Structures are given as C-alpha cells and as structure tokens.
Amino acid sequence: MEWNTLQTIHFSDDMKKKVTEIGEYLKKQTYFTNENMNRSRIIVIIVEVFYELFVENNSRTQFQNRLNELKKIKTKDNEKLLRDIGQIRQMQDIQALITLANYQNLVQQNDYDPRKKLRSFNYGDSKEINVLMNRILQILKEDVVQAKQIKDTNQKKKK
Template identity: 45%
Template sequence: MRWTKKTTAYVTNKELERLEEIEEYLSKQDYFSDELLTKSRMMSIMINTFYDLFVAENSRTKYPNRLAELKKITPKDNQKLLRELMRQGRSMEFLLYINLGIYQSLSQINGSYTPKDLRSYQTGDSREINMLMNQIMQIINDDIARNKQIKDSKRKKA
C-alpha cells in the first residue's frame, strides 16, 4: 500500500462515531488547549499514539496480544505501581542508611569485622537485625517529619 500526504479513507458509520468521540475527548484535554485541533492534527495524534503503544516499544509483540495487554491495565494497576515505587523508595532509603551505618562502624573498629558475622534479616531470627531495621525506619520517619517541618516553615515565611 502506498501512502501519500493526502489520502482518502473510507470508514463505517461506527468508526465515524468513534472518530467523533475521539475528537470530543481530545478537545476536552488541557494538553491540547493551546492548539487548533483540526482533523489532520487528530489523525497525527492517533497515528503517533498507535505508533508509541504498538510499534516503537513492542514491535515484536503481535497486535492482538499487545491490545489485550493494554486493555488489562486499570487505574488500580497504576495505584499498585505507585505503591510499589514508594516501597522501593523506602528500600533504597534503608540501603542508604544501612550503608552509612556500616561505613561508620567499619571506620571505627579495629578490623575484626568480617562479612561472615552477618546474619540474614529475612529469616527474622536475629533480634539485633530486627532492632537495627526498626531504628533505621525510625530515622527515616524522623527525616521525613523534619523535612516536612522545614517545608512548612518555609511556606509560612513566604
């Protein structure tokens, strides 16, 4: 099939209704409020959107499979993803403070430390590790509260 810059497309009544719904949807979006939403611009948006969702990132995935993947995504999935990102952020904070603590401890002891002394925190059998994890969580919470307090005091001054 050869495409030209000006191409006529024949659509069914149902597809025409969908195009009108798409036009109405796009016209309500703040993202496009500064531009004239012509039919050519709408087609450009739809082509680029299809390309981004189906071709660019998933060129090896068959169309029906990719469509099914996209249809499965719900707002709950986005919330789950945000919660997971927050949890991972917390984990990264844990790692930061753990590494800082390890560095501080190692720099103060006489070299008798060996990694073999560590026990797994996942088994939960180490009271010391559980206490350390709780202390680190408290430090993180204190940091969050302190940062919030600083932001609030800056807002009051402004």
C-alpha cells in the same frame, strides 16, 4: 504504496461516529487546548498513539496480546505500582543509612578488617553475616507490627 500529502480515507458510519467521539474527547483535554482539532489532526494523533503503544515499544508482541495487556491495566494497578516504587526508594534510603552507620563503626574500630572477619555475603556461610541478617529481618518485622499498631490506634482515635 505511494503517498501523497492528501489522502482519501473511506469510513463507515460507525467509524465516522468513533472519530467524531475521539475528536470530542481530545478537545476536552487540556493537553490539546492550543490546537485546532480538525479531522486530519485527530487521525495524526490516532496514528501516533497507535505507533507508540503497539509498534515502537512492543514490535515483537502480537497485536491481540498487546491489546489485551493494555486493557488489563487499571488505575489501581498504576497507583499500587507507584506506592511500591516509593517503598523501594524508602528501603534503599534506609539501606544507605545502615551502610553508612556500619562503615562509621568499622572505621572507629581500627583493628577490625571486615575482609578478614566476614566471608562473602553471597557464599552464606559466615555466622556473623547470618546473625546480622537475621537481626535486621527481625527489626523489620517488629517495625511492620509497630506501624500497624500505630495505624490502628490512629484510626480508632478518628472514630
């Protein structure tokens, strides 16, 4: 296929209407406020977006499957994902603090060598590790219950 800088594109009336509506949509977006939204620019944006969503990152996915994936994404999904990421970050912070506290306690006990007392965490047969993990899980469950009680109490106060 040969390309010239100028191309003629044939659109049906329905396609003309869609391109016009896309142009109106883009003109309302603050992202494009300093741009001249002529038809050429609109077509360039459409090609760039299509390329990014379908070709660049998902070149192995069938067109219809990728289109269905994109249609399934809802604003609520993104918000939930962001909340989940925030909770994961919070848990990582807590884990880092617990690790530092444990390290500090171990350093203070000069005769304690964790490599001798505890077996591999992944092996799973250390009584000490099992007790510690069960206690941590119990504390986390208690924290969830307490947080729910506080939330319920605060909601009752607002009413």
